[in-house]
Amino acid sequence: MALETEAAVDASLEVAVPGVQPTRLARWRRAVVRSLAPVILALIAGGLLLLALGRNPVRFYVAVWQYGVELGGWQNSAVLMAPLLLIALGLIVVFRAGIWNLGYDAQYLLGAALVAGFGPGLLTRWPTPLAYAVLFLVAGGAGALWTLIPALLKAWYETNEIITTLMMSFIGVGIANILVKGPFQDPTVNIPQTRTIPFSKMLPNVAATRVHIGVLIALCAVLVVYYLLTRTSFGLRLQVLGANPRTARHVGINLRKVIVASFLCSGFLIGLAAVVDVLGLWAYVRANWNPGYGDTVIPFVFLARLNPLVVVPFVAFYAVLSTGGDLATQQVNLPTDFLLVLVALILLFMTVIEYLGRRRDLGQSYLTPALREALRRPLARRRSAP
């Protein structure tokens, strides 16, 4: 965590001191290399894995490209970007403060269940803009509310928020299922699912594409969060808390307030991801449905170094990989869970490259001290005992 914030501090210093062109360029190149290398290495390792499973990796990646970008596939990828971006923003807000919100599944699904449950009724009875406004607030509010217990426990008792958000996540997913199977269930079908939002009441599309305006909402949110994090005192407070909680307390930041506020922001943004997704794409929610966006978005949030603007191209990349990968994995007769392996590989390569990069910056050997010691020891022994 400390590293990302350091990088962010560097970035802000850069803005403050203009005129150091070469270092800025070098720094920029370094950042690009370190962010792209893990993705490329993971794709190569994934290809080797496919080869080991007896599949043709070239055909797989070509299929990903074809289904994800060509022939209108880019429209599906763009639609997928809407929830992914909002969840990424929700994660950035807390990660910047050095807090882990791993309860995104429940925050998303509760929002989705409520929107799909109340949406059909509200949208037919109320004027559409008012219904939209209410649904956005309901979903965002549900997401925010679901972070409250972990936030309060963290703020007052310093209970590990990783554990509490995960536990709340399991509970929230269960409640979402109970809602979909119980009060929100569509009585006219046998499968447990909510009623469907009428097609005419869905979020309108952009121009002549199938891309709904939720994507634009998400992009606007990117700008808002970027402004919030880099140009307001709240953003600075988050950054100081993330860099060093002790310092934050010394400079007089109200830690409890900042912790709770960042949690609520995070939950709200993740709830928005749900409303945009349901109103724009799905129109209903089935029981036991979980798109699992959060898990897969985490690596890209880190690769973007918690920068809301930089996360956009990364999310776009994953949207293509996911849209194309869904069909491409079926084509090579593998479960779509193969994409999880790719994401895990990206995470692992990212941490390793981060480590190597840090060593390089400090001018140290790439080996860990322990490893170097271990390699040196047998040689030293041989030398000392002739």
Add this chain to the structure above:
Amino acid sequence: MNGLLTQSFLTALVSGGIVAAIPLMFTALGESVSERSGVLNIGLEGMMLGGAYLGFLGAYELHSMWLGFLVGIAGGLAGAIVMALLSVGMGLDQIVVGIAITLAGEGITSVLQQAQFKGRFPGLGNPSTVLIPGLSSIPVLGHSLFDQPLLVYLSVGLLALVAWVFRATTWGLNLRAAGEKPEALDAAGVSVPAVRTYAVLTTGALAGLGGAYLAIVGAGTFTPFMTQGQGFMAIVIAMLARGKPLWIAVSSVVFGMCLSIGTALQLSSITVSTDLINMLPFIAIIFALVLFARGSYLPPALCLPYVRGGK
């Protein structure tokens, strides 16, 4: 509420609770070892799945439950080696590496299962149990406590062993020092990375064993994502138990009962939503955390990679 206190219901509850508790107990025991040494292992879920898949495969192909357990331990160890190399050896962020291991465990086991069995889910036979004569005829408790696979009895011995290691050995002292004040351990001339590496490997082995038990004895088969958050439950159990093995056993059985109450309820005439039942253990944990928020304990050096001469 008829049928809730019948003997068959209670027997099913206790016996199901114990079957479900064993994997939790092994995994939580492992987690408390690494937590004490200062490594928070979020990859537990992935290690359990690795152990479950390989354990099942071993038992299925080699026709032996015990070889299955051994292979399962190897599966958990595979994840732990990655964790030890990256998080302990290189000092990389434990949570990021842990998330990666969990994701990789979920993905790889699902892909391999599909590639190997092509949509089939072959089962294993019922595991053989060891009946302790006399004791096993006690009503309610007898059958569930004294008619279990041998590993269940061994797990009790393992608990005692870990308690003894924590309390009475240098190794246990080193372990706790690595989590409480690694500088002190380093100053005493003991390698912090080495202690933490052994701890993480122990965790992996125990999580793999827990996963293998889940697949071989608990379910009799392997299905993708079969752990359903038990790795995370184990982390909480370890945290609430503050590294005391007896508390690990007790809370594992309680959570095990929560996990298995659904099956037991089918024997009585009550119908409750399975979603609600699946939520029970987690609600219990949140309640426990809210009530005993000050009581849960984590070592101060948890999640912090040790850098000699660092601040």
